[in-house]
Amino acid sequence: MIQRKCAVLRRTVVLALPVFLSAFASVEAAPKTELVAALQGEPADGYDPLMGWGQYGHPLFQSTLLARDEDLVAGPDLAKSWSLSADRLTWTVVIRADAKFSDGSPLTAEDVAFTFNKAATVGGIADLTVLENAELVASDTIKFHLKHPRITFLENFITLGIVPAKSYGGDYGRHPVGSGPYRMVQWDEGQQLIVEANPYYYGPKPAFRRVTFLFTGEDASFAAAQAGRLDIVTVPPSLAGKAPTGMRRIVVDSVDNRGLMFPTVPNTGRKNAVGMPIGNDVTADPAIRHAINVAIDRAALVAGALDGFGRPAYGPADGLPWSNPEARMADADPERAKEILAEAGWKDPGHKGVLEKNGRQARFQILYFASDSVRQALALMVSEKLKPLGIAAEPVGKSLDDVRRLMNSEAVVFGYGSHNPLEVYSLYDGTLAGNGTYNAGYYVNPTVDEHFAAAQNAPSVEASLPQWRLAEWDGNSGFGMKGDAAWAWMVNLKHVYFANKCLDVGKTQVEPHGHGWPITAGILHWRWICP
Amino acid sequence: MKNRLSPVREIDAKAPTCRFWLRFAASRLLRVVLVLTLVSILAFALVSMAPLDPVDAYLGPNIFHISPEQRDLVVARWGLDQPPLMRYVTWVGHVFTGDLGVSPIFNQPVATVIATRFSASLALMTIAWTASGALGFCLGLVAGTWRRSWAAKIIRVYAYMLAAAPTFWIAIILLIVFGVVLGWTPICCAAPIGLTPDQISLGQRLSHIILPATALTFLGIAQITLYTCQETAEFMNSDVAIFARAQGASRWDILRRHAIRHAALPAITVQFAGIGELFGGSILAETVFTYPGLGQAAVAAGIRGDEPLLLGITLFSAAIVSIGNSIADALYHVIDPRITLAS
Numbered sequence: 001m002i003q004r005k006c007a008v009l010r011r012t013v014v015l016a017l018p019v020f021l022s023a024f025a026s027v028e029a030a031p032k033t034e035l036v037a038a039l040q041g042e043p044a045d046g047y048d049p050l051m052g053w054g055q056y057g058h059p060l061f062q063s064t065l066l067a068r069d070e071d072l073v074a075g076p077d078l079a080k081s082w083s084l085s086a087d088r089l090t091w092t093v094v095i096r097a098d099a100k101f102s103d104g105s106p107l108t109a110e111d112v113a114f115t116f117n118k119a120a121t122v123g124g125i126a127d128l129t130v131l132e133n134a135e136l137v138a139s140d141t142i143k144f145h146l147k148h149p150r151i152t153f154l155e156n157f158i159t160l161g162i163v164p165a166k167s168y169g170g171d172y173g174r175h176p177v178g179s180g181p182y183r184m185v186q187w188d189e190g191q192q193l194i195v196e197a198n199p200y201y202y203g204p205k206p207a208f209r210r211v212t213f214l215f216t217g218e219d220a221s222f223a224a225a226q227a228g229r230l231d232i233v234t235v236p237p238s239l240a241g242k243a244p245t246g247m248r249r250i251v252v253d254s255v256d257n258r259g260l261m262f263p264t265v266p267n268t269g270r271k272n273a274v275g276m277p278i279g280n281d282v283t284a285d286p287a288i289r290h291a292i293n294v295a296i297d298r299a300a301l302v303a304g305a306l307d308g309f310g311r312p313a314y315g316p317a318d319g320l321p322w323s324n325p326e327a328r329m330a331d332a333d334p335e336r337a338k339e340i341l342a343e344a345g346w347k348d349p350g351h352k353g354v355l356e357k358n359g360r361q362a363r364f365q366i367l368y369f370a371s372d373s374v375r376q377a378l379a380l381m382v383s384e385k386l387k388p389l390g391i392a393a394e395p396v397g398k399s400l401d402d403v404r405r406l407m408n409s410e411a412v413v414f415g416y417g418s419h420n421p422l423e424v425y426s427l428y429d430g431t432l433a434g435n436g437t438y439n440a441g442y443y444v445n446p447t448v449d450e451h452f453a454a455a456q457n458a459p460s461v462e463a464s465l466p467q468w469r470l471a472e473w474d475g476n477s478g479f480g481m482k483g484d485a486a487w488a489w490m491v492n493l494k495h496v497y498f499a500n501k502c503l504d505v506g507k508t509q510v511e512p513h514g515h516g517w518p519i520t521a522g523i524l525h526w527r528w529i530c531p
Numbered sequence: 532m533k534n535r536l537s538p539v540r541e542i543d544a545k546a547p548t549c550r551f552w553l554r555f556a557a558s559r560l561l562r563v564v565l566v567l568t569l570v571s572i573l574a575f576a577l578v579s580m581a582p583l584d585p586v587d588a589y590l591g592p593n594i595f596h597i598s599p600e601q602r603d604l605v606v607a608r609w610g611l612d613q614p615p616l617m618r619y620v621t622w623v624g625h626v627f628t629g630d631l632g633v634s635p636i637f638n639q640p641v642a643t644v645i646a647t648r649f650s651a652s653l654a655l656m657t658i659a660w661t662a663s664g665a666l667g668f669c670l671g672l673v674a675g676t677w678r679r680s681w682a683a684k685i686i687r688v689y690a691y692m693l694a695a696a697p698t699f700w701i702a703i704i705l706l707i708v709f710g711v712v713l714g715w716t717p718i719c720c721a722a723p724i725g726l727t728p729d730q731i732s733l734g735q736r737l738s739h740i741i742l743p744a745t746a747l748t749f750l751g752i753a754q755i756t757l758y759t760c761q762e763t764a765e766f767m768n769s770d771v772a773i774f775a776r777a778q779g780a781s782r783w784d785i786l787r788r789h790a791i792r793h794a795a796l797p798a799i800t801v802q803f804a805g806i807g808e809l810f811g812g813s814i815l816a817e818t819v820f821t822y823p824g825l826g827q828a829a830v831a832a833g834i835r836g837d838e839p840l841l842l843g844i845t846l847f848s849a850a851i852v853s854i855g856n857s858i859a860d861a862l863y864h865v866i867d868p869r870i871t872l873a874s
Contacts, residue, residue: 123608
């Protein structure tokens with residue numbers, strides 16, 4: 001009887017399985033023109049560039065004045081030419097004449113001017129506060145007048161998708177009309193986005209006619225990949241061990257970094273906006289910060305905390321054109337760290353295992369977001385590494401909000417990483433010291449600020465790069481390891497994807513913070529390589 | 532003929548009149564407004580005291596490529612540059628004109644967010660509410676009428692277990708068993724991957740809703756079963772029932788003719804009061820099954836500090852619950868005219 005029941009049950013399973021799986025079966029005879037991807041990155045507020053859509057990865061529906069290639073070099077997209085005036089206050093941009101929106105209407109300079117002027121007022125993630133106004137000069141020419149010189153304004157040409165002046169309205173984010181390679185078929189919020197090739201796109205036709213982006217969580221996406229339902233999927237390092245059958249692993253370098261931020265000023269009794277102390281007498285000593293930078297073993301952190309999916313980090317933008325490799329010092333060298341501490345007068349007279357200087361013990365906390373296991377592992381490993389030196393750094397897990405309250409007085413594991421040098425400025429510029437999350441360590445170095453100002457005043461992006469590098473280390477001073485060592489950068493993550501063996505995603509960019517959507521930056525070069 | 536009808540007419544005279552219903556509706560309306568006002572004050576106070584910076588949560592790691600000036604613009608768009616009291620007064624003013632405000636995280640009017648999300652939740656909640664009510668009531672009647680039977684014992688144990696188990700736990704167990712191990716049902720979402728609405732069959736929709744609906748149904752069944760069982764058992768022990776039994780009526784007869792009506796009162800109370808729990812349960816079930824309903828929107832609003840949306844959803848669910856309770860009260864008068872008399 002029981003056996004019979006089991007047989008019936010088994011038959012039901014066998015019969016039912018294909019029925020439910022067939023709903024997902026997208027694997028057909030080649031060459032495929034449809035893709036199913038699970039890359040996270042759903043914008044809850046819609047696909048509106050003015051609200052911040054398209055900061056990373058490909059905006060799909062819109063196109064931008066300039067675009068970065070796989071080496072992060074900005075080149076023409078909608079813009080044919082662009083130039084900065086001698087007083088660095090006016091950009092003149094000439095756009096191509098053949099661009100059309102996905103509803104068939106032409107894209108003109110008027111749309112460009114509208115997009116920038118509108119974005120300056122709506123309070124989204126696109127930062128146009130430096131823009132005085134965008135002026136329509138001719139049907140294909142726009143002048144952007146700036147309030148003061150700022151070379152990072154160019155970033156907006158790369159990230160701000162152009163929207164149609166005539167039809168832009170409140171529900172644009174849910175019904176985007178743009179000049180990008182794809183147009184929206186369907187967006188089931190919280191579930192999936194279906195796009196198809198835009199017939200009016202001026203660029204080369206994408207190889208995939210229809211793409212479905214799933215917005216399922218990590219676990220559900222991984223399960224779907226295991227079941228063979230996905231062509232490309234984002235994978236957390238802990239699951240990145242072995243690719244499912246038919247898929248291969250793609251490991252992408254990133255500047256998605258994790259570093260230790262130090263309060264760089266002593267505690268003089270000042271309080272921050274929420275009444276918590278500012279400054280830390282221990283981490284305010286450059287010798288402590290240098291010793292930590294030299295002592296930690298970044299390769300071991302990558303192996304231990306990231307399962308090997310990462311690379312050592314020495315600065316906030318390793319490998320990007322505005323970072324300075326000259327600022328690096330050799331790490332994993334506890335002996336050198338001890339010398340640095342001894343030279344600065346840190347001693348352990350009572351042999352208590354904790355150094356002292358002027359009666360103050362080398363004690364502080366390393367705060368990390370309790371919900372983030374990678375940051376926890378980093379905090380614990382660094383703390384262990386510092387113990388033999390006589391530095392008692394106690395790792396403490398806190399909520400995001402508690403960290404924000406305490407971040408001005410204790411060391412914190414933070415993570416950033418951007419294609420925009422403005423991030424470096426936000427981390428270290430003296431004028432931003434203690435302004436909310438900006439420069440939370442109250443780091444101020446007038447020389448660094450001068451280099452930042454020179455970079456922002458540069459006549460071109462190329463000319464600004466040396467100044468950004470000098471801010472990190474100019475031979476005498478800088479925020480980098482050899483200079484003030486305001487942070488101890490630890491690791492850059494590597495982003496792992498599983499992709500169908502037949503899907504070639506081409507050369508990938510060094511990705512920013514945020515694992516998933518940025519890989520779509522190269523979506524126009526994706527190819528199906530099986531016959 | 533006249534004689535036979537007269538007792539009926541007597542009851543008729545005692546039944547609620549039109550004037551009674553008007554007064555009833557007016558007093559209920561007043562009560563709902565009062566409840567909503569209090570709920571909105573409480574909800575607003577809680578949201579504005581939460582130690583969360585919604586703008587930083589919104590910006591995330593993007594914060595470092597925008598300037599502090601731009602951040603101020605975002606703060607202004609969220610309306611957070613005003614002190615809390617001012618924000619509340621403005622919000623109440625808008626609510627009276629029928630405007631619930633704009634949700635910053637969805638960049639959409641709150642009313643639209645609620646309408647689209649609730650339409651997804653509505654199917655889920657209706658199925659769960661009806662199924663749990665009907666099933667629970669029947670099980671309770673059976674368990675109460677034939678108290679000593681093995682069926683009653685099984686039903687009671689089962690109900691206690693369900694009453695003790697949290698919804699999200701039941702949901703996860705269902706997901707693991709049916710979605711992952713057996714592979715019978717989809718793991719997530721309200722629709723299959725890569726299909727537009729016109730390509731989705733009714734069967735596919737059902738296969739996606741069945742697990743969350745089952746999880747929610749389990750939540751409602753236990754309570755109503757236990758209440759109905761208790762009420763039925765008490766009635767079965769009453770003088771009326773014992774007298775009927777003595778006259779030769781079977782338990783089934785008594786159940787059919789009398790006990791159902793008796794058990795209906797507490798069942799209705801529990802069922803309508805359970806709407807509130809259903810809201811809470813749907814938040815958990817939707818989160819577990821990635822079902823994009825109102826519950827998910829509520830979670831997003833809470834985590835990311837979307838003040839207008841959270842207030843809108845709170846107000847909306849409070850309104851539904853209050854209206855549900857008023858309907859239950861009205862039904863009492865219909866089912867048992869003695870209640871009208873007493874009041």
